[in-house]
Amino acid sequence: MDKTILVVEDDRLLAENIQNYLQRRDYEAVICDSAERALELLNTTRPDIVLTDNSLPGMSGIELIRKLQASAPNLKTIMMTGYGNIENAVEAMQAGAFHYLTKPIALSELKVLMEKAFGTLKLEQKLSFYQKREAENAGFETLVGGSPAMLALKDRITRILAAESLMKNTDLPVVLIEGETGTGKELVARALHFEGARRDNPFVEINCAAIPPQLLEAELFGHEKGAFTDAKERRLGLVETADGGTLFLDEVGELDLAMQAKLLKLLEDRSVRRVGSAKERKVDVRIISATNCDLEQMVRQGRFRKDLFFRLRIISLKVPSLRDRGADVLLLARYFLDLHGKRYGKPNLQFSRDAEDLIASYSWPGNVRELKNMLEQAALLAPDQIVSVAQLSVCPSLATTYARRIGDLENTRFTRQTDNSEEVSGGSCGKDKVLGALERTDWNVTKSARMLGITRDMLRYKIEKMGLVRPERHS
Numbered sequence: 001m002d003k004t005i006l007v008v009e010d011d012r013l014l015a016e017n018i019q020n021y022l023q024r025r026d027y028e029a030v031i032c033d034s035a036e037r038a039l040e041l042l043n044t045t046r047p048d049i050v051l052t053d054n055s056l057p058g059m060s061g062i063e064l065i066r067k068l069q070a071s072a073p074n075l076k077t078i079m080m081t082g083y084g085n086i087e088n089a090v091e092a093m094q095a096g097a098f099h100y101l102t103k104p105i106a107l108s109e110l111k112v113l114m115e116k117a118f119g120t121l122k123l124e125q126k127l128s129f130y131q132k133r134e135a136e137n138a139g140f141e142t143l144v145g146g147s148p149a150m151l152a153l154k155d156r157i158t159r160i161l162a163a164e165s166l167m168k169n170t171d172l173p174v175v176l177i178e179g180e181t182g183t184g185k186e187l188v189a190r191a192l193h194f195e196g197a198r199r200d201n202p203f204v205e206i207n208c209a210a211i212p213p214q215l216l217e218a219e220l221f222g223h224e225k226g227a228f229t230d231a232k233e234r235r236l237g238l239v240e241t242a243d244g245g246t247l248f249l250d251e252v253g254e255l256d257l258a259m260q261a262k263l264l265k266l267l268e269d270r271s272v273r274r275v276g277s278a279k280e281r282k283v284d285v286r287i288i289s290a291t292n293c294d295l296e297q298m299v300r301q302g303r304f305r306k307d308l309f310f311r312l313r314i315i316s317l318k319v320p321s322l323r324d325r326g327a328d329v330l331l332l333a334r335y336f337l338d339l340h341g342k343r344y345g346k347p348n349l350q351f352s353r354d355a356e357d358l359i360a361s362y363s364w365p366g367n368v369r370e371l372k373n374m375l376e377q378a379a380l381l382a383p384d385q386i387v388s389v390a391q392l393s394v395c396p397s398l399a400t401t402y403a404r405r406i407g408d409l410e411n412t413r414f415t416r417q418t419d420n421s422e423e424v425s426g427g428s429c430g431k432d433k434v435l436g437a438l439e440r441t442d443w444n445v446t447k448s449a450r451m452l453g454i455t456r457d458m459l460r461y462k463i464e465k466m467g468l469v470r471p472e473r474h475s
């Protein structure tokens with residue numbers, strides 16, 4: 001990386017001193033004596049850092065920083081202020097400066113600051129590299145499926161994106177994505193972000209069910225140093241991290257009422273207050289949330305705020321369950337078998353006829369995720385090119401269904417009904433019930449799964465997804 005610094009200083013001697021010092025350290029240093037000239041030089045010198053004095057003839061250094069923030073936000077600016085002129089330093093930082101230096105300039109301090117600024121730039125470049133890589137796997141085409149239900153969903157997403165592209169600003173509407181667990185809600189959220197106007201900015205996700213309520217506020221809104229015992233440093237929250245981009249709130253139905261009130265405030269004021277701070281900070285985030293709960297029912301039960309529900313559901317998307325996608329089940333099964341097969345060095349894996357029948361007849365309570373995970377195991381363990389029922393039966397719940405299907409049609413119907421029940425699908429937002437069952441059975445997964453009417457695999461998945469941890473016993 002070429003490291004170029006533009007020094008804006010009308011004291012010629014000082015400017016040349018700084019230039020010589022930086023050049024001796026292998027930096028490219030260009031000097032100029034006014035903010036206006038600095039702006040002209042931007043295109044030709046393409047600096048990474050602008051080091052500027054404040055009192056310049058014409059436009060001030062602070063004004064220059066403001067202009068640079070607006071036109072070249074990736075650039076790092078550093079303000080040089082007169083000794084004791086702390087107001088200027090504060091103003092510069094508020095205008096978006098990376099740092100400030102007090103005059104007389106200590107060259108050793110300048111060196112440390114340059115290293116720090118270039119270190120930050122490198123990290124940011126790395127982040128944007130990861131972001132680009134992530135974007136490649138997050139577009140619209142990652143949503144496999146051609147069933148009427150999926151085509152309707154894709155059509156709705158396309159229409160939303162088309163309408164958003166006509167918007168004059170990037171203040172994109174809030175979206176709520178509903179659907180059973182594992183149906184692809186996160187994939188839909190990513191498609192909306194990476195196909196939309198905010199695609200070059202961060203996509204930050206948080207699973208509201210996986211973080212204990214007492215930690216969630218600091219995680220989302222950040223905290224100041226010393227705000228609580230473990231707050232050794234000031235930390236940005238995820239909302240601020242997502243500034244300019246999208247904040248994806250997964251399992252939003254798991255937020256408790258106190259956090260719901262804070263989220264509502266964020267949606268209304270577009271600002272955050274870090275824990276331990278009195279200051280509100282403006283943020284520009286697009287909020288997409290997802291849930292497998294029946295939020296309307298939760299509103300009726302007083303468990304979810306009505307005003308928040310309406311705020312979150314400006315645009316609503318429903319992702320269909322896998323069992324309602326007809327031939328997509330096989331399409332996805334072949335897609336995943338191929339995907340995992342290639343990963344494990346087994347290209348050209350195929351299903352036997354029976355295996356396809358079985359896949360098509362099972363009700364997939366864990367939806368696409370269950371299918372994908374099951375096929376990873378099948379691909380890994382496949383002894384030859386044809387994947388038969390025997391390889392699929394590594395998934396106990398599937399084996400049971402198959403056994404029932406061929407032995408007892410009545411039972412199959414029963415299984416399907418059970419699998420379709422709210423409890424299995426997570427449609428009634430089962431965290432309390434899951435926890436209740438686990439507590440009653442002393443965390444016996446088999447017994448709890450039976451009690452809940454779901455498979456053991458499904459219960460294990462839910463435990464992991466909901467971040468449930470068995471409490472330690474105290475003797």
Ligand SMILES: Nc1ncnc2c1ncn2[C@@H]1O[C@H](COP(=O)(O)OP(=O)(O)OP(=O)(O)O)[C@@H](O)[C@H]1O
Nearest residue numbers: 142143144145180181182183184185186187368369
């Ligand atoms: N239509 C699809 N095409 C390809 N892969 C899919 C599709 N739908 C889901 N997947 C894959 O299935 C897995 C689960 O999807 P995802 O995490 O988006 O589901 P979810 O609805 O957000 O789940 P949860 O409610 O548990 O958070 C992911 O690995 C995802 O890539």
